[in-house]
Amino acid sequence: MSTLVIAEHDNSSLKAATLNTVAAAQQLGADIDILVVGGSCGDVATAAAAVPGVGKVLVADNAAYEHQLAENVSQLVAEVATGYDNVLAPATPNCKNFMPRVAALLDVGQISDIIAVDSPDTFQRPIYAGNVIATVQSADAKKVITVRTTAFDGVPAEGGSASVESVDSVHDAGLSSFVSEEVAESDRPELTSASVVISGGRGMQNGENFKLLDGIADKLNAAIGASRAAVDAGFVPNDMQVGQTGKIVAPDLYIAVGISGAIQHLAGMKDSKVIVAINKDEDAPIFQVSDYGLVADLFEALPELESKI
Amino acid sequence: MKVLVAVKRVVDYNVKVRAKADGSDVDLNNVKMAINPFCEIAVEEAVRLKEAGVATEVIAVSIGDKSCQEQIRTALALGADRGIQVDVETAAEPLVVAKLLKGVVDKEAPQLVILGKQSIDGDNNQTGQMLGALANMPQGTFASEVVIDGDKVNVTREVDGGLQTVSLTLPAIVTTDLRLNEPRYASLPNIMKAKKKQLDVYTADDLGVTVTKHLTQVKVVPPPERQEGIKVADVDELVDKLKNEAKVIS
Numbered sequence: 127m128s129t130l131v132i133a134e135h136d137n138s139s140l141k142a143a144t145l146n147t148v149a150a151a152q153q154l155g156a157d158i159d160i161l162v163v164g165g166s167c168g169d170v171a172t173a174a175a176a177v178p179g180v181g182k183v184l185v186a187d188n189a190a191y192e193h194q195l196a197e198n199v200s201q202l203v204a205e206v207a208t209g210y211d212n213v214l215a216p217a218t219p220n221c222k223n224f225m226p227r228v229a230a231l232l233d234v235g236q237i238s239d240i241i242a243v244d245s246p247d248t249f250q251r252p253i254y255a256g257n258v259i260a261t262v263q264s265a266d267a268k269k270v271i272t273v274r275t276t277a278f279d280g281v282p283a284e285g286g287s288a289s290v291e292s293v294d295s296v297h298d299a300g301l302s303s304f305v306s307e308e309v310a311e312s313d314r315p316e317l318t319s320a321s322v323v324i325s326g327g328r329g330m331q332n333g334e335n336f337k338l339l340d341g342i343a344d345k346l347n348a349a350i351g352a353s354r355a356a357v358d359a360g361f362v363p364n365d366m367q368v369g370q371t372g373k374i375v376a377p378d379l380y381i382a383v384g385i386s387g388a389i390q391h392l393a394g395m396k397d398s399k400v401i402v403a404i405n406k407d408e409d410a411p412i413f414q415v416s417d418y419g420l421v422a423d424l425f426e427a428l429p430e431l432e433s434k435i
Numbered sequence: 436m437k438v439l440v441a442v443k444r445v446v447d448y449n450v451k452v453r454a455k456a457d458g459s460d461v462d463l464n465n466v467k468m469a470i471n472p473f474c475e476i477a478v479e480e481a482v483r484l485k486e487a488g489v490a491t492e493v494i495a496v497s498i499g500d501k502s503c504q505e506q507i508r509t510a511l512a513l514g515a516d517r518g519i520q521v522d523v524e525t526a527a528e529p530l531v532v533a534k535l536l537k538g539v540v541d542k543e544a545p546q547l548v549i550l551g552k553q554s555i556d557g558d559n560n561q562t563g564q565m566l567g568a569l570a571n572m573p574q575g576t577f578a579s580e581v582v583i584d585g586d587k588v589n590v591t592r593e594v595d596g597g598l599q600t601v602s603l604t605l606p607a608i609v610t611t612d613l614r615l616n617e618p619r620y621a622s623l624p625n626i627m628k629a630k631k632k633q634l635d636v637y638t639a640d641d642l643g644v645t646v647t648k649h650l651t652q653v654k655v656v657p658p659p660e661r662q663e664g665i666k667v668a669d670v671d672e673l674v675d676k677l678k679n680e681a682k683v684i685s
C-alpha cells in the first residue's frame with residue numbers, strides 16, 4: 127500500500143496544510159510520498175523533503191503548472207497516481223479545484239473534506255454545514271481524498287530527509303491560460319492555521335471599521351476573518367470569509383464580533399477551542415456556541431479590549 | 436450560444452438538519468426543499484447572458500427523481516427556456532451526476548455549462564470539476580465574474596489570498612461562488628409561464644450511463660455538542676477569563 131500526498135504551496139514555500147494532510151495520510155498506514163506540482167518550485171521540494179516520515183518527494187516543475195491550472199495539474203496527478211493506492215490533498219481552494227478532475231480521470235469517487243480515518247476505506251466527513259457527521263465507506267480500489275486540515279494536527283516540518291526525484295511528463299491541455307491575479311499581501315498569520323482568529327460581521331458597518339480589529343490582532347498575533355455578510359457588503363476581501371462555503375478554522379481562540387451566528391458561519395468555526403462573541407443582541411445565536419459572551423456595543427468594547435490585553 | 440445550467444433540489448438553507456435517531460440517515464421528513472443557492476446563482480448568470488444577447492438558449496437540467504421537476508420549474512420561472520430531468524431514483528453521487536451531465540452535454544452541445552460550486556447538502560464541491568474532466572472542457576470554478584470574449588470566456592475566481600482570472604476556450608465549465616450575482620425573484624406571471632415550458636425526461640439508459648456506487652453512507656451522527664458558556668459582565672471580566680480560566684492569552 128502506498129499513499130501520495132499533494133503538496134499545497136505557492137511555488138516558493140510549502141504550506142502548513144501539507145503537514146496536516148501528511149498526518150491524515152499516516153493514519154492510512156501506508157508508505158507516503160509527496161508530489162509537488164508547480165513552476166520554479168524547487169524550494170518547495172526541498173522543504174517537502176524535510177517532512178519526517180516521507181519516502182520520496184516527486185517534483186513536476188514546469189511552466190504549465192506554475193498557476194495550478196486544473197486542466198494541466200489534474201492530468202499530471204492522475205498519471206502519477208497510477209502507482210499509488212491513495213491520493214490525498216488538503217481541502218484548500220487550490221486542491222478543491224483540481225482534485226475532483228483527478229478522481230474523474232481515474233473513474234473513482236472523491237471523498238471530500240475528511241475529518242477522521244476510521245479504517246483505510248472508511249472515513250468521517252461533515253455534511254449539511256456540519257450539522258451531521260457522516261461515516262462513509264469507499265468501494266474504489268484507488269482512493270482520492272481531500273482532508274479538512276483543522277481536523278488533523280500537522281506533522282513537524284523538519285526532521286526528515288526524503289529523496290527528491292523529478293517527474294518530467296508535461297501536460298498542457300491547451301484549454302486554459304492564466305490572465306491575472308489580485309492577491310493581497312498580509313503580514314498576519316494564515317487564517318486557516320492561526321492560533322487566534324478575530325472575525326467581524328455585518329455589525330462592523332463598513333470596511334474602515336475593520337481597523338478596530340487590527341490592534342487586537344496585532345497584540346494576539348491573530349488572523350482576521352469575516353462573515354459572508356461582511357464580504358458581500360464589500361467591507362473585506364472574499365478570502366476572509368469563514369464558514370460552510372468559505373474557510374474552515376479551528377484556532378485556540380476565535381473572537382466573533384458583530385456576527386449573529388448563522389449555521390453557515392458556525393460550520394466554519396465551531397470546532398475552535400475557545401469561542402468569544404461580542405454582540406449587542408443578547409439573543410444572538412452566536413452566544414449558544416460561545417464560551418464567553420459579551421453583550422456590548424462593539425464600538426465601545428473593541429477599543430477597551432485592545433487597551434486591556 | 437447555448438448555455439446549460441445544472442440545478443439541484445436540496446434542503447432549504449435555513450433548515451437545521453438532524454440525524455435520525457437510528458443513525459441511518461438525515462431526517463428530511465416534512466422539511467422544506469429548495470433549489471440549491473449556488474445553482475440559483477448559476478441560473479441567474481445564464482439568464483443574464485441571455486438578456487445581454489450573448490446566450491441564445493438556456494437549458495436547466497436536474498438529476499433526480501420526479502420531485503426535482505419543481506426546481507427545474509423554478510429555473511424556468513427565473514428565465515431558463517426549457518428543462519431536462521434525468522430520472523434517477525436514489526441520490527446519485529457526484530461522479531455519476533457528472534457522467535449523466537456529460538450525456539446531456541453530448542446531446543445538447545452547449546458552449547457554456549454553469550453549475551453551483553457546491554450543494555449545501557453533501558458539501559462535496561466536485562461535480563463541475565468532474566464534468567470538466569469527463570468532457571475534456573476547461574473550468575472556471577468559484578467564479579465571481581464571467582465575461583464571454585469571442586470564442587473564450589474570462590472567469591475571475593475566488594482563490595486563497597484574493598482573486599485570479601483565467602481565460603478558457605469554449606466550450607467551458609463555470610462553477611459559481613456567492614459573489615457572482617444576486618439572483619432575482621420569480622414573478623407570478625413568470626411562474627405561470629414556466630408551467631408551460633418544455634421539460635423532457637431522460638433516463639440514465641437514454642444517455643448511455645451506468646449508475647455506479649462508489650461510496651456507501653454507513654451512518655450519520657450529530658456533531659459533538661458544544662457546552663453553552665457564560666456571559667461576562669464587561670471587558671475586564673472577559674480579559675480575566677481568557678487569561679486565567681481559558682489560558683488562551685497571556
Ligand SMILES: Cc1cc2nc3c(=O)[nH]c(=O)nc-3n(C[C@H](O)[C@H](O)[C@H](O)COP(=O)(O)OP(=O)(O)OC[C@H]3O[C@@H](n4cnc5c(N)ncnc54)[C@H](O)[C@@H]3O)c2cc1C
Nearest residue numbers: 327328329353354355369370371384385386390391406424
Ligand atoms: C449558500 C449559502 C452559503 C453561506 N455561506 C456562508 C459562509 O460560509 N460564512 C458565513 O459567515 N455566512 C454564510 N452564509 C450567510 C449566512 O446565512 C448569514 O447570512 C451570515 O453569516 C450573516 O452574517 P453576519 O452574522 O455578519 O450578519 P447578521 O446576521 O446581519 O448579523 C450581524 C450581527 O451584528 C450585531 N451587531 C450589529 N451592530 C452591532 C454593534 N454595534 N455592536 C455589537 N454587535 C452588533 C447584530 O446584533 C447581529 O447579531 C451563507 C448563506 C448561504 C445561503
